Amino acid sequence: MSDAADFIDLALQRESSWLRAEEMQARLGGSASGTGLTFYGASVGAVRGTLRDALRRYTELAHDDITALSSELWDVPVFERRLAAIVLLQSSLTLLTNTDLTRVEGFFRSAALRELVDPLAVDVVGPMITGLDVLARVRADSVLDRWVQDPDPWLRRAALLSPLRALRSGAGDWDRFVRHARMVLAEAPDGGVAGEAAVHVRSVLATHRPELEFG
Structure with missing residues (x-):
């Protein structure tokens, strides 16, 4: 995993809550059956905050870095990682084509x-x-x-x-x-x-x- 992906993943896990993870699993798990999706239990706000911190920390990320990082986050079937990939792309719209x-x-x-x-x-x-x-x-x-x-x-x-x-x-x-x-x-x-x-x-x-x- 790249340094940026590792930073984001660890931050999301620090923001985790087993109670929220259980609630999310109950609410969304059935809809995602067959995907192997799991949940850390981090809030949407925590995901967005983590991405803000990551982009401040890794200011040199260019187009190829952003898209590769989005794939790194998405490839592990954890809901919060995939949501983080979406927020990352949303935060980098001007780089996308x-x-x-x-x-x-x-x-x-x-x-x-x-x-x-x-x-x-x-x-x-x-x-x-x-x-x-x-x-x-x-x-x-x-x-x-x-x-x-x-x-x-x-x-x-x-x-x-x-x-x-x-x-x-x-x-x-x-x-x-x-x-x-x-x-x-x-x-x-x-x-x-x-x-x-x-x-x-x-x-x-x-x-x-x-x-x-x-x-």
Whole structure:
């Protein structure tokens, strides 16, 4: 493990609580069955604080260091480590580009948990794509077009959730979202984790942008 990964892991373990770990296991463990996911019992605030401390300590981290560190954290199936990987990427959005979607796709495929998939899609993938230049954004959009047709429901969920922040703020490509949502709902009219995401985005936008019509 790198020094930065070791620092983060030890800090998370110091913030652990066996009572919180048991509660998280009871609340989330069933949803993540089959992933081997375990819990330290550190709070979300502790995870965010740990990442702030790590980035202050390791100020020299460049793009390749950040992405490699995110993989180091994610590769050990501990909820707080994976959440730390998401916070790390969220804190480094200006360094990310469309080619990093390949790595993030692997995270989605192994996450199998709303509490990991949703912030990774909404707080990392969406804002990262919004900040890309025109050519890189076209390439990133083609990745989302592929994700929404993938058999993995968590990848389809990610594709639908990623434009939420942009759409809610008055930007984003509403027509693209509608096409993606219709595609998913046609295959899963009874819901599922992907269809659930389409319904959620429509519900949020019904409040924030009621002028948008799903048709």
